[in-house]
Amino acid sequence: MSGTVERRRPPTAQQFVLEELRRAITTGELRPGDPIRQDALAARLDVSRVPLREALKTLEAEGLVVHHVHRGYFFAELSLADLEEIYRIRQLLETEAVRAALARMPDGLTGTLERIQEEVERAADAGDVTAMAEANRRFHFTLIEASGMPRLVRLIATLWDATDAYRALYYAEDPHRERAVHEHRAVVSAVGEADGTAAVRWLDEHREHAVAALREVLGRTD
Amino acid sequence: MSGTVERRRPPTAQQFVLEELRRAITTGELRPGDPIRQDALAARLDVSRVPLREALKTLEAEGLVVHHVHRGYFFAELSLADLEEIYRIRQLLETEAVRAALARMPDGLTGTLERIQEEVERAADAGDVTAMAEANRRFHFTLIEASGMPRLVRLIATLWDATDAYRALYYAEDPHRERAVHEHRAVVSAVGEADGTAAVRWLDEHREHAVAALREVLGRTD
DNA sequence: CCATTCAATACTGGATCCAATATCCGATCT
DNA sequence: AGATCGGATATTGGATCCAGTATTGAATGG
Structure with missing residues (x-):
């Protein structure tokens, strides 16, 4: 299925990823505290890890995810x-x-x-x-x-x-x-x-x- | 020359780039409004464009640079x-x-x-x-x-x-x-x-x- | 039986390479 | 001459590949 009812994808992969991640967060698909496996997530969204990582940097600045060097990103847990x-x-x-x-x-x-x-x-x-x-x-x-x-x-x-x-x-x-x-x-x-x-x-x-x-x-x- | 008087480099290239960019901004080396040529800047800092771009994403979230799709990053002009x-x-x-x-x-x-x-x-x-x-x-x-x-x-x-x-x-x-x-x-x-x-x-x-x-x-x- | 060490593994960080888009400049037409 | 179109070039966006670090688990010693 391509180009039927589905919402138009944003011009860049990062923006697409960003929207998807926000949506996933709002709908509770991914639970706070969960680690983010870049490889798996990138594959699921059908993009490479580069735009994914840039999107995560944006989310990090917003406090939606946290980042530990060499350990990766985690969905932020809001107490x-x-x-x-x-x-x-x-x-x-x-x-x-x-x-x-x-x-x-x-x-x-x-x-x-x-x-x-x-x-x-x-x-x-x-x-x-x-x-x-x-x-x-x-x-x-x-x-x-x-x-x-x-x-x-x-x-x-x-x-x-x-x-x-x-x-x-x-x-x-x-x-x-x-x-x-x-x-x-x-x-x-x-x-x-x-x-x-x-x-x-x-x-x-x-x-x-x-x-x-x-x-x-x-x-x-x- | 390695490991003499020079300040120890941060563990990751992004962090190094981030510090360098902040310093360059504070010292006025790069003027507001200037476009950021990723290739040149990456070469000057002796890193690839990937960590540079991630650092720029961070700076973008902080409002220090602005980003236009397919046109690149520009140092923000603060009125x-x-x-x-x-x-x-x-x-x-x-x-x-x-x-x-x-x-x-x-x-x-x-x-x-x-x-x-x-x-x-x-x-x-x-x-x-x-x-x-x-x-x-x-x-x-x-x-x-x-x-x-x-x-x-x-x-x-x-x-x-x-x-x-x-x-x-x-x-x-x-x-x-x-x-x-x-x-x-x-x-x-x-x-x-x-x-x-x-x-x-x-x-x-x-x-x-x-x-x-x-x-x-x-x-x-x- | 538990703690410790060390190697195998999994995953992140980074470099290089390719594709897509915007910009610039000259040729062409009105 | 001026505007417009089209192609060459520069630059960004993205994919793949490699290197380095943290984690896991099994083997070893107390």
Whole structure:
């Protein structure tokens, strides 16, 4: 089977590998702590080890894998403490981003957010976790990018990537999606009124709920 | 010539290349915006292109170089706006780190800082810019690492790396070193009294002076 | 029976070689 | 003359192959 329904492959092998690895991580195909056998993985993805290793270097910088010289790469194990730390850092950075965004208030921001929010709600109603996660990310980053601080945006994106594996888990449950939808609406209306404090408060709550859920899940499995 | 006075090479070629590139960036040997010719550079460093490319991937993640598919790597050009953004983010993250450090207050922190501060002052007096930059970094990271937040430490380290090229410039001038020494002393004494607010205030000032200097330098050259 | 040593093995790190893409420059056409 | 097309060249992306290190397990000695 070639060239039928399958998604178009990225232009370079590294990018393809990178996407595949991220996907594998988010779907939980590969468990944290597992060593990465480059030969086997490269063969499975039908590429050589060179682009694989370059992709792993990227993931290493993002903290998704760790590397030991002459021993190889391992999927990073995120402890509850790690996750809490990441969410705390996100809080600091996203607060700054949102404040900056509302101070600049680019044209059409509210409208764009409302439009994306509709997509979020459609996905939430349909119970489509993947679409929900994707639209949710677009929602948040539309707001964050409005800050006009590209490095800040990149940092925040990295932090999101690091916790992707756990986010899908969160949105898998109905009440979580429901709650997220409500919090988003509150954010949209705060943005509409250019009320930075309110927006930040709602986003804090949004995040805190996610952390609470993680605490629950990881608390009982670890 | 082998194994005489030359610094011991790191265990892997990538690490060697990484150090060399960082050094070249900090010393200004390679100017921002310049394309990186892999073949030439690899030959100059006497390694193959593979470890070079992996090192570049690391630098890319840190924002020191940018990469365009099939066109190669380029040394990143940091505008004044970029630098200001980085320093703003550092302020947010370092404030958190210092607050956490003082809340935990690990044993011997003050003593260690005092010891390192002595090294900083020796280097400052001697006018040894490299030693000064190195000791200065140790000083700040000793404090930051006391936060017990490893991810936060990593992020801050990345931000420092991104501006290394400009930091050496700052410490090249006598009055700057002098001022840094005084600010450090104030930080040490604030830490000794477990006064987080004071420590944060002094660090903010420390950073602000650096930014002001950059603004001056870049303002007149750009 | 357990610890230690040493060799076989498996895997990573690196070098070389090949393929694919972008860039540059001259020829051609309007 | 200027713009456009096409081919030569330079440079990156990727595959294969080799070298060096860590790991594993069996043999040996206490």
